[in-house]
Structure formats: structure tokens, C-alpha cells
Amino acid sequence: MPTDPASRRRFLAFLAGSPLLAASGLDPALFDTLLGTSTRADTATLDLAERLAGAPGTHTALQPPLIASPADALDVFDFEPVAQRNIPIAHWGYLNTGSDDDATIAANRAGFDRWALRPRRLVDVSRVDGGVTLYGTRYPSPIVLNPVGSQKAFHKEGEVAVARAARARDHLMVLSTVATTSIEDAIAVRGGPVWFQLYHQSDWSLTKQMVQRAERAGAPAIAFTVDLLGGSNRETMVREARRDTRDCIKCHLGGPPLPGVSGRVDDRDNRRKPNLVGYRALPPQLEQGTPTWEFVDRLKQSTSMKVLLKGIVTGEDAALAVEHGVDGLFVSNHGGRAENSRRATITSLPEVVAGVQGRIPIICDGGFRRGTDVFKALALGATAAGIGRPYIWGLGAFGQDGVEAVLALLRREFEVTMKQSGTTTVAQIGMRHITPA
Template sequence: MSSDPSSRRQFLAFLAASPLAAAAGIDGEWLARLGYSTAASDAVLGAADTMASRAMGTHGVLQPPLISKAADALDVFDFEGVAKQNIPVAHWGYLMTGTDDDGTIAANRAGFDRYTLKPRRLIDVSKVDASVSFYGTRYPSPIVINPLGSQKAFHKEGEVAVAKAARARDHLMVLSTVATTSIEDTIAARGGPVWFQLYHQSDWSVTKQMVKRVERAGAPAIAFTVDLLGGSNRETMIREARKDTRDCIKCHMGGAPLPGVSGRVDDRDNRRKPNLVGYEKLPPQLEKGTPTWEFVDRLKQSTGMKVLLKGIVTAEDAALAVEHGVDGLFVSNHGGRAENSRRATIVSLPEVVMGTGGKIPVICDGGFRRGTDVFKAIALGATAAGIGRPYIWGLGAFGQEGVEAVLAILRKEFELTMKQSGTTSLSQINVRHIGMA
């Protein structure tokens, strides 16, 4: 494409008016979202370059210019560079790290390329319903806002901005134990139920009080994370933290992060983790060892909330979960932050679904960045797909507006894939709509 702005402007004007636009999947609404008008702005011209480079498959070689407003984003990756610019380098390292050489992060993405789409034609797709139901509550989209700790490290409004975006777009949100906002404040900002992710405490009496508190606050479900019970080695986080010239000790009493201790919260940091403070001091009933299925039974008995396990990746554990009365699963490797398995969650998904015998809902997360990724997961038996880093890119870039834009883009991409595949509801999407690459 010519680099002369006036000829690019003419090209956009031609596209907008041409039947070719529809054939290329470019509709009026899409151009409007880019801010396209007859007096095309510089941002639009930048977006045109982006379109061209991505169409040529050179995205990653030719980096698109940074966007200046959420509405200019074409895909979720457009938020990454802006967020990186805004977020302190140590916090960026915490967000982006995997374990060891980060190989499982790459595997999560590469996993989606093992599957292709097999669209069906000549089906009326003028109306599409992408809604999903969890335990009696329906959401218009199967894209779940996964739990992710310490969100005020990425934007001053942290989880509150995310909860407001979840409210505006009506998405299911799961709050982390190590959030920088309390479950009570998050539910208030969401204006509706939020699920809670549980990291167990070394003292069962504290875990039990935490569970009771979350239930009182109005959470309908709790997701117990089981994929970090042995610890993890996060090298990228440490390398990036070393570049940060600020005084970490001012905020983190424990100082700079250490190898092998991620996932543990230093007691003195709890003032920034409101879900970990305010518990009555009871005589300690210290856990012996790390949790086993007995702990899952105890957890189930201690609450009327639905109990899910987060971090299941095998058929064997999925079957055991059903046996122990678990109400749902997250197929997850913690976004490549647990063991460096190099096994994509989309690859683990089919055996987990098989292990449950279809008896409980299964949410799959890890590397979801496109609507086509979500479609592939639903085709392989997932009830929904969870996202982590993409909505934090939106948050770090533009606060609540950025999170909303990320949700809107993924939803639009997913619904487009549904229509193009000849499916109008989640129940119609099945394994026959995908193939092996």
C-alpha cells in the first residue's frame, strides 16, 4: 500500500463504498469503530498500515504504531504495547512471566494452531446467541474474566475498573484471593455476583473464615486453585524486577521477588491484599503437608457455594473431581506459570471433558487471544473460555474503557466465527466444526 496519506485516504474511501468491503469482512460499523470518516485522522491512517501489515502476515515483524485510544484497537494485541509503556517494568515482569524459559506460554498459543476451522455453509446466521449459563445465571458471552492478582499494580483502579467493565458488558468475573480489592467492594462495583478464587491458607481455620466471608459477601461459587501447590520458578519476573530502579521495599515489605517463592504472600504484604486480612485469631489448625482430595471434601462440606477446581489438566483428575462432588473445572496451567509442561491447555481440554463425562461445566483458559481460539475450545467441549493477560493489557492501557474494549473485540470476533461456521448457539458448535492442522 502506498505510504502517501492522501492516496491511503482515497483507498479507505473506496473500500467504504465498495462491495469489496463486505467481501473482505469490512462493514460500516467496523470502519466507524476505527474512527474512519471522509477526513481520515492520523490514527486511522496508522490503523490502515496495521491492517495491511497483518493482512500480509507480517504482524510481529512490522510492529503497528501504538494506539492512542481504546476505540482504535483492532485486536487485543493492540493494547499490549500501550500497557507495557504505562506499567512499571517490575509489574510488567510479574504480568508477563511464565516459568523457566516461558515455554508453556508459547505452547498455549501454539496449541490453537493444531486445530483448523471447518465452516458449514448456507445456514441462516442472521441471529446469533452466544450466551452461556452457569448454575442458573446466564451471561451473553462465554468469555470469562479470570482471576488475576494485584491489579492495582497495573492501573490505579485495579479490580474495580475490571468489575465495572464486567458490569457494562455483563461478563462473569472471578476475583483472586490476592486481589488488591476486597470481594465486598468488587461485588459492589460489578453490581452482581462475582466468583472468588481461593488460595488456601496454611491454617484451615483462616481458610474456613475466608470461605464464609466470601459466601456472606454474595459470591455464588469459589474456584480453588490447585496448580501451584509445589511452587514455580519465574525467571522473567525476576529479570524484569532487576531492571526496576524504584525502591520495591517501599511497597513490598518482602523486597524484590525471589526464585521459587511466587504464589506465597509475605505476611507483611497483606495490607495490600484485603481478602487476606481481618480474620479472627482462632487457635491455629495448621495444614499438614499440601492439600489433597481430603481438603477438597472439607472445602465442599464447609460451604453452600459451588466449588470448582482451577488447574486440572488430566482425565484422571477430572474423574476424581466428579467423584468428590466438585461442581466445575478450569482447565488451566495458570497462563504458563505453573510447571513448565509445554502442554497447551487446548490440548489438555478434550481429555478433561472426557474425564468429567460431561457432568460438570469446564472452563478452559491459557493463551486465548482471538475469537477463533474461543470457538475451538467450545468445539472441543469447553463450556466457556477464560482470559487473563489480554484484559490486563486493556486495563493497563486505558483503564475500564480498555477492559471493555478487549471484551467487545473478543466477543465480536467470536460471534463472527460462529456465524461464518454456520452456528447460531453454543450448543450447535461441536467437534465436526474443527479439524486437525
């Protein structure tokens, strides 16, 4: 079931006209009222519709027509149902989950609706350059492929297909600590810099080796993720895993995910995560508690790579980050899968921009699905915009070609928005181009 309001509306429109729904005797208006509060309510309502329509246990009978090739896609949402068809339901749950009732996923999307565009006319926009520079490297687009773990759970080529797409379209890619491809392989396939996303380990000796390895491999930057330090409660992931009839233990030694546990399932599964294996057994230096700013200082001292923090959402933390010498920030709530704040990242962005005062780059992520979303973030002061699920929909649907198509669609939409706003470079985009809706 699509979680995005636009896809949901399209799906509902399809369902409302479906002979199956009519045959079920369910009133489409009632159906419309029932849907839309949370992923959990959506799933329950769909299950009801399926039972009434006589298609138990499968969404197939009620699916809208799917695109057959990346070229058929009109927007990134077109990839979602194709990916859902291809990806096993437990893995789909891992992709789709937020925390608690998934409300922050919806909040991230709704945040963009609070801003409207102020288009400008009669400016020569025949040539437009949407490129940005990050730490000396020029990219033709501000759209960043954010770290997403375990990509071979979505397509057999996983991060390798994504790195190929990043190379073909020249986008910045950030590789997760829990990727199913090593940082060395990702950089080799990308044929250019890939940033490394860091999940710290309870043993500093191991964390330090991971950082040094990323640096040796040629990563110019690491993004230390700070939004899961308190854990997260991912109910949709657990619920969907329970619906999967396959034997999880065949691949995951720890079995299916457990309630109340975020990301990691079981340490024994690290053998499937190349960035977590192959380190020397040095005398352990165990962390005391969870990381604080002291850890950030240590991280900075341990590497000459740029160090970014991923998951900052307040002006206070942004200012502290600059004080501690951090080189950049991701305004992020982990795509609504960290704390269930119900606050959109686009709403958090202005206070982070104020805290940073232009001193370091800011990447904003969370719910970016349209070129207009990217434009609004840049207008509010972001340097670039990160995407997670949309490119995984492309990957799950059509592998590398799907990822490339998602990037091309978002880039085209963004450049059209730039032109409609009378801006020909990213530097020209500012607050005067948007207004509260």
C-alpha cells in the same frame, strides 16, 4: 516485547523496516532468526538491537506506533504495547512471566494452531446468540474474566475498573484471593455475582473464614486453585524486577521477588490484599503437608457455594474431581506460570472433557486471544473460556474502557466465527465444526 507469535511477527516487521535497525547495521534476517525461541532470548536480542541502535535501557526508540484510544484497536494485541508503556517494568514482569523459560506460554498459543475450522455455508445466521448459562445465571458471552492478582499494580483502579467493565458488558468475573480489592467491593461494583478464587492458607481456620466471608459477601462459587501447590519458578518476573530502578521496599515490605518463589512475596505485604486481612484470631488448625483430595472434601463440606477446581489438566484428575463432588473445573496451567509442562491447555481439554462426561461445567483458559480460540474450546467441549493477560493489557492501557474494548473485540470475533460456522447458539457448536489442522 510481545510474547505472542502474532504480535511478535508484527513487531519484527516493524523493526525490520525501522531506520534505527538499518542504521545499527544489524541484518534484519539475522534478527528474525534470533528472535522467537523464548522470552528470555527475545529480551536478550532486543537489548542487543537497542545497544546497536543507540537507545540503551529503553524500548521507546524501537516501538511500533501505539493506539491512542480503545476504539483504534483492531484486536486484543494492540493493547499490549500500550500497557507495557504504562506499567512499571517489575509489574510488567509479574504479568508477563511464565515459569522457567516461559515455554508453556508459547505452547498455550501454539495449541490453537493444531485445530482448524470447518465453516458451513448457506445457514441463516442473521441472529446469533453466544450466551451461556453457568449455575443458573445467563451470560451473553462465554468469555470469563479470570482471576488475576494485584490489579492495582497495573492500573490505579485495578479490580474496580474490571468489575465496572464486567457490569457494563455482563461478563462473569472471578476475583483473586490476592486481589487489591475486597470481594465485598467487587460484588458491589459488579452489581451481580462475582466468583471468588481461593488460595488455601496453611491454617484451616483462616481458609475457612475466607470461604465463609466470600459466601456472606454473595459469591455463588469459589474456584480453588490447585496448580501452584508445588510452587513455580518464575524467572522472567525476577529478571524484570532487577531491571526496575525504583525502590520496591517502599511498597513491598518484603522487597523485590526472590528466585524460585511463586506468587507471594512476603506475608507482611498482605496488608495490601484486603481478602487476606480482617479475620479473627482463632486457634490455628495447621495443614499437614499440601492439600490432597481430603482437603477438597473438607472444602465442599464447609460451604454451600459451588466449588470448582482451577488447574486440572488430566482426565484422571477430572474424574476424581467429579467423584469428590466438585461442581466445575478450570482446565488451566495458570497461563503458563505454574509447571512448565509445554502442553497447551487446549490440548489437555479433550481428556478432561472425557473424564467429566458432561457432568459438570468446564472453563478452559490459557492463551485465548481470538474469537476463533474460544470457538475451538467450545467445539472441544468447554462450557466457557477464560482470559487473563488480554484484559489486563486493556486495563493497563486504558482502564475500564480498555477492558470493555477487549471484551467487545473478543466477543465480536467469536460471534463472527459462530456465524461462519453456521451456528446460531453455543449448544450447536461441536466437534464437527473443527478438524486437526
